[in-house]
Amino acid sequence: MSAGSMGQVFAVCGSFFQYTIDEGLTSEANPIRSVKQKSNYKQRNTVMSSGKALTPLQWNYVIETAEVMAAEDPRHERTLFIVATLFSLYLRISDLVGRDNWKPTMGSFEFDGENWWFNVVGKGNKSAKVGVRDEYIEDYLKRYRTTLSLPSLGFGARRTELLLKRFPSAQSEVRPKGAFAASVCLQRHGPRDVQPVSLIWDGDL
Secondary structure, rough: OHHHHHHHHHHHOOOOOOOHOOOOOOOOOOOHOOOOOOHHHHHOOOOOOOOOOOOOOHHHHHHHHHHHHHHHHHHHHHHHHHHHHHHHHHOOOOHHHHHHOOOOEEHHEOOOOOOEEEEEEOOHHHHEEEHHHHHHHHHHHHHHHHHHHOOOOOOOOOOOOOOOOOOOOOOOOOOOOOOHHHHHOOOOOOHOOOOOOHHOOOOOO
């Protein structure tokens, strides 16, 4: 019997016994009133809500769709990176986009000589490290950084925002700054096109 039905039984029985007392049909006290802890007789069933997590098959479909979108339009490399990162690292949305007091950067990914980690600042302003698989680094992080004209790995552009608001399209690209800009320019055009000012580190790495 449900808790609501049990409550109705107590109410009806209590009214019935009170009626018999008021009409002089019995001199006994209302037994329902003596039951002080009515909740002991009420069963509370915890309803298990169905989970909202995607199945592995659904996740594979989402990632494959993002890969197709990225292949057709480079702007969706950002879409693919977001989906793959949330799935692979089990992150909250705020872990990826940041909070008022913290924003993830390329430097949030850290290699300690053996393993890769993603440094986050979670709830309560608590720092934490999330383990990152090598497969994710090879398949998604390197690809994403290359799309942004950054080195596939390394310490370059550590302070670059992880999720750029303006992502390069097929006709445009992110223009690096500072010492890294000089390096890219050397690779593309040779030393004669590099201006001396571009060799000065401006603190963006």
